[in-house]
Amino acid sequence: MNKLKALILSNNEILITNLKGLFEKHSIETDVMSEWKKSFSDASTYSYYLIDEAAVHDDQAITVPSLSYLVGIVQNPSFENVRSWMNKGANDVVVLPEDLTRLDEFILKTKESAKARETNYSNTGKIGGKVTAFYSAKGGSGKTFLATAIAQALQVRHDQKVILIDLNAQFGGLDAMLGLEVSRSYADLQPVVKELGIHHIENVAFKDERTGNLVLLSPANPAKAEDITEELISKLIRICRQSFDHIILDLPSSINTVSFTGLNEAAHIYYVLTPDSPGLKAFKTAEDVFQRFQLGNQENLSVILNRTHAKNELTEKDLAEVITRPIIGKVRADFFNIQANVNMGNPFYLKKKEKPGSKALKDIVQLVEKSMK
Ligand SMILES: Nc1ncnc2c1ncn2[C@@H]1O[C@H](COP(=O)(O)OP(=O)(O)O)[C@@H](O)[C@H]1O
Ligand SMILES: [Mg+2]
Structure with a gap:
């Protein structure tokens, strides 16, 4: 009908x-x-x-x-x-x-x-893949890291079909995290936005053969980034819902047309919070913005604490007292192991049953297992 x-x-x-x-x-x-x-x-x-x-x-x-x-x-x-x-x-x-x-x-x-x-593309949210956005108002919180690792864990460990989309128009981030040098981006789709289909998207996306993830990068050219419209981003996401189980959005800290549309299309927003005062301050600012633009209601916004450590300035308990959103997971700080992976451009997960290579990656496995239940 x-x-x-x-x-x-x-x-x-x-x-x-x-x-x-x-x-x-x-x-x-x-x-x-x-x-x-x-x-x-x-x-x-x-x-x-x-x-x-x-x-x-x-x-x-x-x-x-x-x-x-x-x-x-x-x-x-x-x-x-x-x-x-x-x-x-x-x-x-x-x-x-x-x-x-x-x-x-x-x-x-x-x-x-x-x-x-x-x-x-009916907007009911009942059909098609799940759109998840990783956001934080503070740069360097771990949005790109978590989006990437979770996308890989879903595909490698849970056989989910995943597309990872970089919505950091202009500056990117996913390319560096994955060690990719690809010049194609979704900005190339702007001229065909009216008749956009999945084959267009597959043409400009990069398939990471190591994990199976499809990756859609943002343009490196600022002039191209400026021309990207809300229509393109929202169509992209909705079309991807037809072909993928998960659409994972890596967002920048700044709110612009591209990131706003991503937040608006997401069924769930994970706010990445580092347990320190700059992190908390940025979170409060973000809450105001969310309220103003009616983003993220009580059910679809939750917090992931990232870089937790025994010597953190604020504990989970401190944070739970001041923030009203549920904290659904904690990922430990694990500088050496993660940075080594990132520097080599290696995926964080490669095999289904493999023991995670570090503390942070173990925490992420648990988080993903919980979300799949
Ligand atoms: N739990 C963690 N432990 C150690 N290093 C981390 C952790 N999370 C992120 N990082 C590192 O911090 C840096 C910034 O993370 P990134 O994901 O790029 O932040 P954002 O996308 O929020 O700006 C990266 O080099 C990343 O590898
Ligand atoms: Mg980033």
């Missing part, structure tokens, strides 16, 4: 009748609203948004889910006006009733992929 729905936002009776007739012809249900509500943006209810500019105020931000189609209905199709709609993310701008035929063709052309999107 994949019944498509369209939202018509207008107060103009003639226009509404015209549009209703058109969508009916395509067996697409319509809802008519007279005023824009912010809640229209988040629900994945509508595949098409037909927005009459007369029904929105200048200061109203119209954002639609990135996999839906937005069509602006204007009276005056001036260059400036059309460009402003395109900047808002409109797929098309029409003048009605003159452009009814063109709109008809647009629906015809997009209906099939809208249906596929509806079935495949």
Whole structure:
């Protein structure tokens, strides 16, 4: 069942009748609203948004889910006006009733992929692989290390199909952790974002033959990184959910379009916290940001303590008293063993039943085993 729905936002009776007739012809249900509500943006209810500019105020931000189609209905199709709609993310701008035929063709052309999107990328979180983001507001906490080691443990020790995505646009990090020198990145997919499919992704990803992980790197070129859109990142992740059991996102400490989209798409966020005052301070800042942007609710954000040690400034007990999120695991500090692995670009896990090579890697094995239960 994949019944498509369209939202018509207008107060103009003639226009509404015209549009209703058109969508009916395509067996697409319509809802008519007279005023824009912010809640229209988040629900994945509508595949098409037909927005009459007369029904929105200048200061109203119209954002639609990135996999839906937005069509602006204007009276005056001036260059400036059309460009402003395109900047808002409109797929098309029409003048009605003159452009009814063109709109008809647009629906015809997009209906099939809208249906596929509806079935495949439905935002319910129930189908497809699990998206997990590793985040911390403090650099050097161990996000990249944990994301990498956990991705490897899942694939090597639990036969899970895993894709590891570096969302550190501009600076990367995964390449160094894995000892990779690959020039392909997901920035190469920006030009094909409209028709993006799994084969595009596989073309630019790197398969780590040692572990089986597929790795998608971020662009090393800052100019390329700037052009990456929310649409690309969110489509990437949703398409990967079709083909992988786990989509592991390695995030930077900074919040930008790329990292924000990653956090937003994640079913679970692991906050990597080092048990010291700079770590705690950064955590509190992050909590404010999460609240402001409504990220990470009570169930889907948990803390992993990293680099724990008998001489840590703060103990788990100290931290548990001041943070409200659950601490779901501890990974011990293990400088020599880990650094040796990283310097050689060696994977942290290579065989299914192998005894982990160090304290930190043992802790991670336990964490992963717990998460698989
Ligand atoms: N538990 C640990 N024990 C020892 N070294 C660690 C541990 N976790 C991370 N590191 C090291 O600390 C450095 C920074 O980690 P990284 O994962 O790159 O941090 P982030 O991605 O949060 O900036 C890396 O060299 C990494 O190998
Ligand atoms: Mg990192």
